[in-house]
Amino acid sequence: MKKVLVCFLAAIMLMLIIAPNEVFQICAQTRTLYINEVMAANSKTIRDGDIEDKNEGANGGEYSDWIEIYNSSEQPVDLTAYTLSDSGATWVFPQCTIQPKGYLLVWASDKNKVSKDGQLHTNFKLSASGEEIILRSPNGDIVDSIKYESLLDDQSYGRKYDGSQQFEVFTKATALEDNAKGAVLVREPILSKSGGFYTEAFDLIITSQDSEAKIYYTTDGSDPIPEASGTFQYTGSIKIKSRAGDANVLSMVRNISTDSWNSWKEPKGEVFKGTTLKTVAIKDDGSKSKVITHTYFVDSEMDTRYTLPVISIVTDFDNLFDSKIGIYTENSLKTGEEWERPAHVEFFESNGELGFSQNIGLRIHGGYSRKFPQKSFRIYADGQYGDLGEFKYEIFPGLTKNGNGKKMKSFERLILRNTGNDWNSAYMRDELMQSLISHVNILDTQAQRPAILFLNGEYWGVYYIRERYDKEYLEDHYNLDDDKVAIIEPKQISPAQHMSFDIQQGTSEDADAYTNEVINYLKENSISQSSTYEYIKTKIDIDNYIIYNVAEIFFGNTDWPANNVVIWKYRTDDGKYNPDAPYGLDGRWRWMLKDTDFGFGLYNKSVNHDTLKYAVGDRVEGTSNPEWSTFLLKTLLQNDEFRNKFINCFADQLNTAFIPERVLEVINEFEAILTPEMQEHTERWPYFKWSQNVKAIKNYAMNRPSNIVQFIKNKFASNGVTGTANITLNTDTTRGYLKINTIDIKASTPGIKNPDSWTGLYFTGVPVTISAVAKEGYVFDHWEGVVGSSETVTFNHTDNINITAVFKKDGIPELTPTPTQTPTSTSTPTPTPTPTQTSTPTPTPTPTPTSTPTSLPTPTASPQGVILGDVNSDGFFNSLDFGLLRMYLLGIKGENEIIMSAGDVDANGDIDSIDFAYFRLRLIGVINKFPAE
Template structure:
């Protein structure tokens, strides 16, 4: 026994020694922590900076250079009297700290812009022979583009980046990669830059929503753009143009102006933009960044492969697009609405460089279609011609034999081919009229220009002074843009009339009373505000009235129609139109009783489907009822829902019944897809009263899923009462939570019955025992 006790003692002693040694090793391996006595930021007076790293030797630089053992050795506080980037490295024995940095802005002007500070070894940018900002010794001076110049390099260099919000908060401070960015604007002294976050620099992303609410929350890349060809003019043309269409079905880069410093020296105003690459696509779509095809220019592959796009081009080349079946196939290969909006924007802007800046992409899925990205629009809005509002850009963008630049035949090919289809032509002309009436109306565009002008006005003098530019010239550029905004719509309408058989222009007014929305061409929504616009005589428009929940559509005023007609196609034969959709308060007797119960969006295996549930004790006829996704509507055929039973409406009955062969009461032909990210669905009675509506938002996912109401008795207008299931769903059956709750309810009932029985048995036993005691 004593031997065992002694052995145990020795074992514990050795173990303790090992743990102590481990602690010592761990202490040696602990990362070196560098502390600054003052945080980087904005100061009115000089800063006395102390740097500490216990047990370590500290080396630092004040000119933006990367610190090393050959840098200044820290021995005493540093007095910082001017804006400075401090970069620091510490050594302890054979260990080295992670490099850190801080930017101290001393007595800089106040600003409402974010501020970006770049700390970079000076010769990397400014060395006359090798500096990336310099021409270098290999440039071909005889050519204006200076091929061979250093500034055409794609080299990435390690820098320190600080990003400060406009309230002075440092939102990003880290080593990052820096590259030059852009095309011909590299020739300018103020060059565009791209920042990239990589794990080898210490952080794989910039985790801050620099563009604000509703925009991506983190970024792999950010671009500090000099405004391209507009760099020495307005500085915000591209931001203006992409901002005008930010609510359209087009991918655009977010925009935010900022002040930039390099090694403590003010470098002017830059536009912070997103970088168009696979990370950008993933941030703005449901696509997986590793599963996309991306092309640019004529036929250059950036990501993925060319085969799908090549097949589309071959089809367009060989087939007659006036044949409806051919056009329908094209619609399965490219997102035609996106392409229409893209072309309309470029034509309205009169972007003279549109043919040189084309990017398009698709997800690598069976149903993936090509989409066009709007970017680099600086050559629009009268960049080099103050009378550019007169330019016939429609003719420019449909020219079959243009020069190599700026509008070669390949760049106009798809639009020319699609315009041979009557349906596309009508949609194109009406959509153009929609946008001229709304997004591109002189009032709206003029206000946007003025708003951006007012934001820049207090900040621009420093920038102009830095680059020896004139305030008067800058204001003249803004005036040119305002004139363009005021004049462009009327000239564009005339050019549409010259190119297409539009007939006369018809003034058109539209208004809704309280309780509903009018959808014009499935593109413009009108409520109580008065809509005034112009359309073309020969191209019919579509108008549809949709009631809010608790209201119903009553009638149209200003046109002779059956009161039950909510939506119609209107041929503009009259000189002018003034229509009003009348709604009234109304609670449908089946509201909350016939409901949308389960939704399956964008499912490759089953197709999209919607399940309706009738929780009444009566058979409900659904003939003439309408399902909507706000832009489209599907009218239900002659079909019933039995008491406490279901009706399933699907897009593709073959796919649906292939997955659910026992499904019943199924209606096929749903004519709209259901969005996976965010969707609003409505169920309307035959007379246009809202019976039910649901809205859901789901985080991006590559998986198939359904959203289902937890319990039929809950309010399905509140998405808190819905549940996401990553499977194909449960059509014609109770939802999973309902089944689980019923099981729990039955289990609880049996448990309660068992407890009651146990109590009864126990009481009987006690009575028997008591009786025996008495006897």
């Protein structure tokens, strides 16, 4: 029998047995302690005994994750102030001892407590996807560590024998038992070559790592099962070769379309194919290894065949095409977890380099496009399938998190999109439109990357890899707690003038809050009152809402705003607006740009479609939106401040991101990327003439801005918009740059070619704000062409105007030259007061410092109420304080996690290694007081 550790909160009894210096010496013998075994997905193995647990206490506690510590020595070891840490948290042992040859089970439950029966609970849980667990001594030295890969439910990972250096996955765990009693997982087969791109045939050799196991394999996507149809026992090498000449299989399945306009069509000729191989090792007793999946593409020109990444999805044929359980048939309209199927995905760069390979959950994605023959997929990195719970790869090169700018290299779910309603047209609309506005950091967009998809080895066409809007998206981009997120989607119910919500994340209370605090409030209070508008600015992010509407209207999205609207917010602790919070975490509602497929003239909507009128409920080309979908924008446009910001924001984008030259550049980029692949794609899906449709959106790009300008003049003529006039802004960009309304006049701003002298078209009768921003070493001096002495001026203009911002070197007077430029305006514009802002538009979050400052003000020898050395403020100085100080000096703990004034025990103004030495000397009895006492 294993000896079970009894952990005491007080070490008095231990001190009676072992002298203080002996205890410390035993603690230092770190090589005797091992992380012996871990379980990261405990579903039914052993309960944690926490009878206080509100949900499972009556049943003997929860099935919590656990970590087993083993003491291989012949003496007890004091674990006080030792620490356990995973990838994101550190937990400190309370005062306790592990007996000779004894074991300690620590519950990784995230409960952070010692239960009544002495069971230890950490402040973190383990990831079934795999991570590293580290045991450190009180002085911060690593005693032991264990790094495990993904584990299935009730599998454990540990040392083959207690304290050994050989590790195994156990299908029968050994908590509180000798590891030698565990049942070891059958080792997976080894393949002589990995899946990928090959230019010639080869013989694939499969080797078993277990002499008692037989190897089985399939090539049709099904899991190998002995004696099942399509399963073969491996007896010798397998020839992997080109599949040229093989008959089309999946592409000949006819019951894949429920769209009457796009019924199934046979591909034009032979579809390119790869070889899929699933293999498993099985013993006579039925125990088996994990199923290994590889896809091999063999072609003499395979190295250059594709210019895009290649994705291979492998699953059982029935999971896709069976009439009862298949998700790609008429069942494609069904949604939810019950219509998720197990599959395997491999991602290859265009040169054949493997990005990732893992088991996944597979679902159909989309709305109406689920009916199309070529459907969109959603793939889930889910630990329940025995692999990582995330895709750990930089799928979207250059994509970074909001705020800290770190590269995004991990995703929990992805969309493989067929371009939605643009499926049989230009094959880029939503991806193009989101790309046009993705540089605006206050508007959520979905990253995209085109790729080639294969299903069970058969070519399935071009897809776009996309992010999905969900709580994981917000967690990834905003570094927030996804349990505090609300995501709602307004939708129409009968009768048409009533609004309901699909609640993707959160509760009905969140939807009610939006309805009552925004919609109903505006119905009951006049937006012309400044107090009403000020209140609304605490409930919705005005700048986000404006740019969102500007984008949708410019794109001409007619499947909006009564559809494809996603709104989210972060729920603050007190439920109130917090203007000092990092961007996105202030408690206000924000809009996400989604599914703009109907834009850019899809389905014969002309370039002069007045989407501005359409967005506020007016009838356009025989159609209109329901009142509930247009109420918010229509109402807010009645407020002068909002309306002016809206018009100026539109002008800003028309002058930069939406100018024809820039939009055409982006379209041409998409066209250049897709062109090498579209012949094979349109032969697989022979439904449209791609090049003609691309020409149509180019024409839209050329003519849309002039139409938008006229729509704005028409709509707001009664609000003082009298026309348009050019504003030219000049400056020496080696000394500084200019801002106008919402945009920076920089070469890095999309659409701006010459920031030294830039001209934009703005609406007369609408106040415009410009700012001069000096570079380091320079300061703003004065304006030429506009009246005003501060760096920021707001003015009205009635004619073309030429303005120059003059910077000078900081601290050095400069002669002001006589202006030589003659403004084209006949009068100098009169500045108008800058409207008072209650919040700063487009705030930039400040990353939390990761370094730990060690400089402190010089303390008094004995600060009132502070016990020197008691950095954890428990009223005593002991080894817990020693361990905590060590973690602080290592940067594991921050200054807000210790009592700083208690740590500077030599009163030199710093917490440093000298203080650490005094802590140690005091702890082992060499000194009986600190220098500052």
